[in-house]
Amino acid sequence: MTLKLRVGRKGYIILPKAIRDAVGIDEGDEVVVEIRDGIVLKPVRKKLDVDRVRSELRRHVEKVRKLKDRLEPKPGELASISLEEEFMS
Numbered sequence: 877m878t879l880k881l882r883v884g885r886k887g888y889i890i891l892p893k894a895i896r897d898a899v900g901i902d903e904g905d906e907v908v909v910e911i912r913d914g915i916v917l918k919p920v921r922k923k924l925d926v927d928r929v930r931s932e933l934r935r936h937v938e939k940v941r942k943l944k945d946r947l948e949p950k951p952g953e954l955a956s957i958s959l960e961e962e963f964m965s
Contacts, residue, residue, distance in 0.1 A: 879892070894933070898928070898932035898936075900919060900924075900925070900928065901919050905919060906919075907919055908920055
């Protein structure tokens with residue numbers, strides 16, 4: 877999964893709740909930042925439960941599908957929109 881996020885004032889990056897829930901990151905948790913061919917964030921000392929990630933993302937998708945008057949975007953239509961902007965409206 878790839879997300880486009882915007883860096884805010886003072887370098888802050890907001891991880892959407894669905895992602896935090898999926899990987900088990902809670903307020904106050906520490907994350908490890910690895911610099912490779914890009915930047916990788918990992919929760920400290922928490923083993924990623926792939927089944928939990930899938931379950932949380934399925935649950936999130938189901939919530940989105942139940943939204944009234946939801947329009948399905950066309951392929952590539954959201955490529956230039958960050959995730960925060962999608963949820964702001």
